[in-house]
Amino acid sequence: MGAAGMAGCGSDGGSTDTPGSGSTPTPTPSGDGDDGGTDSSTATAEEPVTRQINYAVANSPDVFNWNPWTPQDNTAGDLWMSDLHGLRNVHTTNTSYSGTTVPTPHKPDQEEIEIMTWISGFEVEPPYDWYDHHDDRARYWNGDPFDADAREAHNHVNFFQEGNKFTEGATFNQRAEDQWTHHQWQNKGSVPEQDPDPTARVVLRSNAGPVDGNPPIHPDFTTPYREQFRDAANGDEVSSITDELVSDRISLDRMAESGGTDEMLAGSGPYMLKSMDDVGSERVILRLNEDHPNAENTNVERLALYWAEGDRRQTLINEGVLDVDSGAVTDSGATTRETLPDHVQEFTRWLRATGGDVWQLNWQNEHLQNLWVRRALIEAIDWNAVSANGWGEDASQVTQHDTFLLDAQSESTFSEDFLDQLHLYSRASNKENANEYMRRAGYSKQGGQWVDPNGNQASIDLSSRSGSPANVQGAQTIRANLANWGFGVNFTTMGWNSWSTSINPSEGLNYDSTMFWHGDPYVFQYYHDRGAWWDLGLVGGSPTGDPYNADPEDEVDTQGKPIVQQVPDEPGAFEAPDEAGKSPDLDNASEVNLVETVNAIRQPGNSEEAQQELYRTCAKYYNFYVPHFAFHQYLMGSYGDVRDFDWPDPSARAFDYERSFGIEDVLVLGGIAQASTDTDFEPPQ
Template sequence: MKLNFNPFAQKNYPPKLDDYMWMHMGWDRIGHGLETPEWVDYEVSGGGSVPPELTISIDESLGLTWWDSDGDTGRAVTMEDLYTARIIDFLAENPDRSGNAPELVDDYTLKLKANQPRRADTYAVGELEGMMFRTPRWQWQEEREGLEDATTASEVQSVTASIGKRNIGVTDALGYAPFRIDQVSGSKVQMVLVEDHPFADRFNYDKLEFLIGGESKVAQMAINDRLDFGPDTLERRLGGSIGEIPEHIQTIGAYANGEQYKLHLNWNNKHLGRLNVRRAMHEIIDVEEVYNTSPMWGRPATYQTGMGKPMSENILGQEFLDKLYDYSFTANEEGATEFMEEAGYTMESGTWTGPDGDPAQIEFHCSNWSSWAANGKVIDDQLKQFGFETNLLIYNDDEWRTEMYNYNFDMTPWWGGFGPLSAYDLDETSETGHYTSVNTEPTAPADIDNPEDYTSQHGKPLIYEIPTEVGALDLSGETETINWLEEWKTFTSTSGEEATREFAEKMARIHNFYLPDINLTDVTAGNWGDTKNYDWPEESSEHYKRGNYGTDYIIQYGHAPAKTE
């Protein structure tokens, strides 16, 4: 099995792995949300009307050193290693040196500064999330100097092209975590304990083996009791095999992480551009059946706010949520029919036909990932049975992303964001044109002279008229107009709970009334592990709050010792 540990390569992960947990065991994520590992600290300042600054520091006294494939250690881990990655990215993306470059304050401190005023909290999380020390300074010195010396865009492009093509194999891989890569084969990756690592005395085992296989093979290995831990909840990862898995293999540290799966809708399709057609589609989709087919997407959503359940409840509050229109997450044929008829549609020969005489035709694009394809087929069948003429096209991953980048879909499933910025977003740089991360802020359309005439490439406007009464479904009463762009500018340049709540309420009201997209599910993140042979932290431990990578963090830092009795 060929591996490439070049973090700048477009495809630096081996495609046959069920997941990439072992790839990260040699390094560490600097942030998951605002949580950092015990040897990393940060401080954020500014924000609001002032561009925020983020200062990241590492514990000099710990004495972390880089190891190589032979187990030799020696060179200290310093902040210049992280700075190397950040300055390469900065110079590659800014050949003219515009913007604020990362600043190496000293060997153990790095400072980052936003280019414009924005919220300090989302800036900090966006920078910390997923950041890793994966670039030993000496290993990338030539490329870094090449970019620093480049004076033209073509010279920069030449250097970045060579960076992306560079191959770093197993024998050249470097890391600093307690376990290093020892052996790689087509069926497993073996890592061994670095005996002089500062955390080595936390472990009562000296070897980790990551078995490689696809979904069905992983399920069979779990059934045969060959696995000790893994990512995600058992329900989502191995739902169809739970009844056969030994009882001591259990989900641990499960929590609602705020992630959602949505149907992203393209309003340029004239049928989806009609409000009551979108509402009818929501009412006829039986999300419970989708969940029962493949639980990978999570359980049926609780609210139609555009935000995940935790954020909806924590920011908006139950009193506000109870006022919103309560869409059905199980099939409601009567309600769906009423919405279609209100939109001027009639049923002709089993197909809904619009007021212009055209049948309700929708191109439904989906990935061939097994759970996605299965759930896509269920939704497609439900819509067809109701009278939509859907055309389900299932693509391989590369083809699917190309279709999305080109906005060549009427409807497609995708991840949804977590907070108020995810309720409605016109960021046209992401695959679906929607905000898909809990941590980063979307890019708003810039320099729009006539926002009232603007529509995104998905046919969605910037300005909305909504009823003053929360939860109302028509505009016959008092209304108010919301300029999404102005609200976005205000929110991203302010801070505080009240500003967040006010913005979230407006975004939730737009989403609940217009359904720019359809929330389908709320995701429960977690991990699973062998509870008979390992002592896992308490369920309430913050160690689990790292998405679906809680167990690899726990293992990596020695928080789950093997039981000795």
């Protein structure tokens, strides 16, 4: 019986799988043919009622491109076509790897299964080195080894593509020690103009054994480019190779086993693209590779990836077309019990220690660079409503501390006394505070609208991913709150490609504010200079050098935030001059170079008290300046078809693992999902 319980308790980085666009199809049943869905008329005690599981990705066959170096990211879906890197526990953030056993009492003939992942383990040798060990059973779809040599070739192309061929002091710090061992290291000062970068064990540990990242392309693609880059004699030749690389699309026909180009340049997961006949305008069907180690874990023979985002994706959810998806089923928000068919139910729910959202601000906007304006906007918005309207009252909770960390990290890092002293911005709209802060910024109201000291109407742009109804509805609440208060907001929804490009520092940061995910396993990953568009750090990148890493000699980072700021000596200090601007002169404050501070956190040899003082400095900076606003964290959930599939109990360990964000790909690619042999299920409560 397919029953589910109610709610219970570039290189290696940067690949993201989020749901696509298009018109809404008419759902079709999925029987023994290639349609997908229920086939109860032919089911027996031994035969599953369906042989296909359906999911949605934010892409389309016309633009899909596994090549991660193109100007726009069209890779979405690649993670469903590749091996799981590893497994991260959603409760503890601990990682595990190939050979992990999972109890599966929901399977009639398997009490437990063993999940194969691409990485099988790692070693760390401070202060420079770490080693990843790969499972020697890993294969590309064409049978070639998916090994350390392939990873090195892929990452070496990435090194050259990022412009490091003739960069003084730049070295490619990795190599395949043997076929299945990949060795990486921090800069060791091995060439002139390169300073050694000894690094704390905890930082090296976070680099080792990644459970997420861009799956390496087949060496047939990467090796020729690597050799061309190696042979390039000057910058013009490098630019020519780069131009060729970024335009070299790896489309689905260059991956398929038959019916395409026969190159098979990518793909390694348990479900493979057997034929171009399985590629359609609505979906692509991947078929179980019986030679894959995880194939013996499952009776699901096909994985259908629907091309869908936004309204189309939500329609697929509401009509029961998708068999598994990420999210909590709540009384409000994007996905509610009333919008779903009875057989689509929540499997499990948990508080996500590393998952939330932040209102990301770009200080290049003339209003957002003003301290009192940022404070006023935060006070004017009802963050309880933003969280509830977007994610549902039962699916998220507002943060209780303003440190830039999520609450679990705040409470495990800082003393209760320190947290109690910090300023806490209002979670419900406080117009009295907001009005006072705007007046202190030098703004006034004319005709019900706020204007700046020069009489110009105050407004900002706000963007959101169209593929995330929660983000859209949360952003619409921000717009409504600010508009009703008299502050202009130009709200725009964007598809994945346009949105990710708009916040990419390499593309110029074409946004004022946006809704962005927030959360990391380690404190130093929050308090970090991180210009990468896919991960927001306390400090951005360098506008004069590497857009992904800040320079302590720069005046500002890529978001226009000053590198050197006066930080109050006492936690919770709040007073600042009127019209404070970017860099106010403060009483009882110390001048802090933020890049030097976050870099010091990552250095080896810090005493516990020294490390705490660095953390406290970062927290006091964020608490005073609110460069962005981390406003809530998730009560995560997963839901899907309990009629045609059997799932574990809500508190089962099988629900504890994810690759990057959401447990769904582990459920499917790990073989935890089980097609049912009947269509009985308990009605929703």
